[in-house]
Amino acid sequence: MTATVPAAPAAPAARARAHRVTLPGPARLLRLELRRSIMPWLAPLFAVLFWLVTYHPAMANQPLWNIRSGIVPSHTMLAFAPLLAGAAAWAGSRERRRSMADLVGMTALPRWAGQLAAWAATTCWAEAIYLAGVAAVFVVTAHEHAWGGPLWWPVAVGAAFVAASCALGFAAGTLLPSPFTPPLAAFVMFLALAGGAFAIQDNVRYAQIWPLNVQGPFPLDSYGIFYPYVPDLAIAQAVFLAGLSAAALGTLGLPAAAGGRWLRRAAAVVTAAGLAAAGTGVALAGTARLEAHGMVIPALHDAASDRAIAYTPVCSHAAVPVCVHPAYRAFLTDVTAAHGPALSQLAGLPGAPVRVTQVAVTSVKPDPSNGIAFGGPIVSGRPPVLYLPLAGSSLPGEGSTSAAEFTDFLRQLDGRWIISVVVGLSGQDSELGGAGGNVVPLASPRNAAQVAVVEGLANALGLTQPSARSAGKTPGSRMPVSGAGTSVNPPGNGTPSITNQVRAAAQRFASLPSGARHAWLITHLTALRAGRITLGEIP
Amino acid sequence: MTAARATAGHQLACLRLVRLYAASRRVLTCLLVLAACAVALRTALHWLPRSGIFAQQIPLTIEAGAAAVIGVTAASPFGDPERAAGRWLPYLRLAAAVALACAAFGALAAGSAAQHLDGGTLGLLRDLAGFTGIAFLTGAVLGGGLAWIGPLGYLAVTMPALSEHWTTPWLWPARPPHDHGAAICAGLVFAAGLAMVTVCGARAWFRR
Numbered sequence: 001m002t003a004t005v006p007a008a009p010a011a012p013a014a015r016a017r018a019h020r021v022t023l024p025g026p027a028r029l030l031r032l033e034l035r036r037s038i039m040p041w042l043a044p045l046f047a048v049l050f051w052l053v054t055y056h057p058a059m060a061n062q063p064l065w066n067i068r069s070g071i072v073p074s075h076t077m078l079a080f081a082p083l084l085a086g087a088a089a090w091a092g093s094r095e096r097r098r099s100m101a102d103l104v105g106m107t108a109l110p111r112w113a114g115q116l117a118a119w120a121a122t123t124c125w126a127e128a129i130y131l132a133g134v135a136a137v138f139v140v141t142a143h144e145h146a147w148g149g150p151l152w153w154p155v156a157v158g159a160a161f162v163a164a165s166c167a168l169g170f171a172a173g174t175l176l177p178s179p180f181t182p183p184l185a186a187f188v189m190f191l192a193l194a195g196g197a198f199a200i201q202d203n204v205r206y207a208q209i210w211p212l213n214v215q216g217p218f219p220l221d222s223y224g225i226f227y228p229y230v231p232d233l234a235i236a237q238a239v240f241l242a243g244l245s246a247a248a249l250g251t252l253g254l255p256a257a258a259g260g261r262w263l264r265r266a267a268a269v270v271t272a273a274g275l276a277a278a279g280t281g282v283a284l285a286g287t288a289r290l291e292a293h294g295m296v297i298p299a300l301h302d303a304a305s306d307r308a309i310a311y312t313p314v315c316s317h318a319a320v321p322v323c324v325h326p327a328y329r330a331f332l333t334d335v336t337a338a339h340g341p342a343l344s345q346l347a348g349l350p351g352a353p354v355r356v357t358q359v360a361v362t363s364v365k366p367d368p369s370n371g372i373a374f375g376g377p378i379v380s381g382r383p384p385v386l387y388l389p390l391a392g393s394s395l396p397g398e399g400s401t402s403a404a405e406f407t408d409f410l411r412q413l414d415g416r417w418i419i420s421v422v423v424g425l426s427g428q429d430s431e432l433g434g435a436g437g438n439v440v441p442l443a444s445p446r447n448a449a450q451v452a453v454v455e456g457l458a459n460a461l462g463l464t465q466p467s468a469r470s471a472g473k474t475p476g477s478r479m480p481v482s483g484a485g486t487s488v489n490p491p492g493n494g495t496p497s498i499t500n501q502v503r504a505a506a507q508r509f510a511s512l513p514s515g516a517r518h519a520w521l522i523t524h525l526t527a528l529r530a531g532r533i534t535l536g537e538i539p
Numbered sequence: 540m541t542a543a544r545a546t547a548g549h550q551l552a553c554l555r556l557v558r559l560y561a562a563s564r565r566v567l568t569c570l571l572v573l574a575a576c577a578v579a580l581r582t583a584l585h586w587l588p589r590s591g592i593f594a595q596q597i598p599l600t601i602e603a604g605a606a607a608v609i610g611v612t613a614a615s616p617f618g619d620p621e622r623a624a625g626r627w628l629p630y631l632r633l634a635a636a637v638a639l640a641c642a643a644f645g646a647l648a649a650g651s652a653a654q655h656l657d658g659g660t661l662g663l664l665r666d667l668a669g670f671t672g673i674a675f676l677t678g679a680v681l682g683g684g685l686a687w688i689g690p691l692g693y694l695a696v697t698m699p700a701l702s703e704h705w706t707t708p709w710l711w712p713a714r715p716p717h718d719h720g721a722a723i724c725a726g727l728v729f730a731a732g733l734a735m736v737t738v739c740g741a742r743a744w745f746r747r
Binding site for chain 1: 565568569572579587593596597600601603604607608610611614681683684685687688691692694695696698699703
């Protein structure tokens with residue numbers, strides 16, 4: 001007779017163990033390190049920093065992908081990189097701090113592998129925090145119906161910078177274990193970032209590699225809309241940061257305690273390759289040059305970046321239609337209001353623009369201190385079209401700029417110049433105007449009538465003198481154009497008698513009714529442009 | 540004769556206690572780092588422009604670094620045994636914290652002497668006091684080993700505050716040196732940090 005003994009039910013813990021997926025060794029080690037990392041405890045601090053340093057300024061700007069995509073990595077990493085270096089140094093010095101160096105040194109696992117797992121855990125947490133922040137900004141921007149899509153290259157450089165900060169800090173903490181190493185690692189990272197910013201402002205050629213430098217001196221709103229984002233500089237920065245990370249992590253494998261001979265040789269190769277990559281990145285950044293749509297590195301440049309992105313412009317229904325890029329749809333009313341008065345005065349005149357079309361830029365030139373000067377608008381084509389760049393102007397909502405300030409800025413900046421072009425003064429000034437120069441040509445007997453007409457129209461439209469304009473609030477970095485040439489000469493320039501006569505004629509012309517001014521211009525514009533009108537003939 | 544010998548012995552014991560406390564907190568290393576900060580400040584001020592964002596940010600970074608290092612010295616290597624047996628511990632903590640804060644101010648003031656420091660010595664005193672107070676507070680909450688996170692995290696917040704001209708007095712580095720509100724906020728933070736580190740020490744609430 002046999003008796004069957006029922007199997008005892010498995011204990012809950014045993015059942016849980018049976019269902020648990022057995023991870024391979026490195027993954028188990030990484031999981032352990034992820035659980036032991038200090039980074040989850042610092043996540044609230046990083047979240048607060050992100051909100052203050054990145055989210056708040058990004059949301060204060062217009063929902064343009066180029067602005068937000070540029071702010072996110074540069075602002076975030078300025079705050080995060082030093083703290084990440086410090087936190088990684090803290091993680092790297094853990095074994096010495098906990099007096100476990102000898103204990104873990106005699107395990108079967110090579111020390112280099114264990115250290116890489118600790119670095120990887122810190123980096124995984126840091127990347128998760130960084131990417132969560134990026135996602136928050138991008139999701140909100142997408143909900144604001146921004147035109148186009150995010151620029152991923154700056155985000156990728158930020159991610160590479162996260163890894164590099166952790167690697168450098170971790171290497172410092174491992175090689176120099178001391179309670180002072182984490183703060184000093186963070187402090188040195190802060191100083192390095194400040195030093196990079198200082199070098200780039202000092203126009204040091206190789207300083208373009210500075211990882212917070214998104215697109216050289218270009219303002220955030222001046223690229224990635226009309227043409228694709230030029231990723232050359234970002235590629236060089238990513239190569240540099242990857243090289244730094246590899247060199248720092250490779251250094252950890254060089255000491256005798258790190259592992260066997262082959263492992264140390266591999267570490268030496270990784271270190272050398274990392275240093276070579278970092279050097280290559282710096283050398284590539286040194287060849288970067290300023291072009292119309294971004295910083296171009298010839299060795300990395302892809303001609304596809306130079307092809308314009310197709311779009312359907314958004315136009316106003318004024319007498320002279322104003323067309324802007326759909327990304328700037330929200331500013332159409334402001335741009336129309338800015339240029340409407342001048343354009344309506346000139347509508348129907350020969351040579352007057354029949355349409356205003358927004359363009360990316362008309363010209364760019366480098367300025368000292370990592371600056372950039374954008375050219376002003378140009379009039380060209382048959383029928384004439386006013387090509388208007390808005391790059392470099394502070395848009396409404398950007399910083400403290402209001403819609404009224406933006407409109408007034410555009411009106412004052414370009415109004416005189418548009419009038420000058422139509423009355424024929426631009427022939428001598430257009431080149432300077434195109435380059436964004438601020439030149440005040442003198443009124444001479446040859447062009448005195450033209451200057452007087454433009455001055456009169458400007459007075460009638462309430463456009464201020466160029467000197468007052470430059471002294472006043474000018475949101476943005478776009479330079480005033482040479483329409484200033486239409487102003488009456490500043491004191492000490494030119495002949496006083498001509499200046500007084502021009503001023504008197506301008507006052508007479510400004511006092512005319514708008515319709516009378518327009519009618520006179522229709523009749524006399526050809527003669528005025530040819531220089532056949534005298535000051536006395538101006539009504 | 541016996542009383543005099545007892546007094547002398549007591550003084551020697553006090554000195555020995557102070558020396559041991561200073562050694563356990565690595566005060567000498569801290570002083571060396573503070574001297575290095577002073578040299579860094581002097582070098583930076585030599586090269587920096589006299590005004591602008593860099594003239595503000597780089598000295599602030601050095602001040603925050605000095606405060607972070609002072610915060611780290613609050614960490615105890617002994618933990619609870621010292622806490623249980625050390626009757627004079629709060630006084631030693633207070634004395635060490637004040638002495639190191641004064642040493643940091645003296646070193647940085649000496650480093651900026653005869654150079655143009657944006658904000659002047661008054662601004663240096665206010666900003667350093669505030670940073671040090673944050674370091675002490677962070678040390679009391681997270682432990683001395685992580686006390687650097689507070690001042691350096693605060694420094695990260697001051698960067699946009701300086702460039703975008705935030706006006707809250709709680710971001711005192713962005714305010715003029717003679718601003719009363721900013722001085723009061725920095726003083727309050729320093730006093731709170733000093734009180735916390737004196738009473739509680741830099742206890743590590745979690746070990747990672």
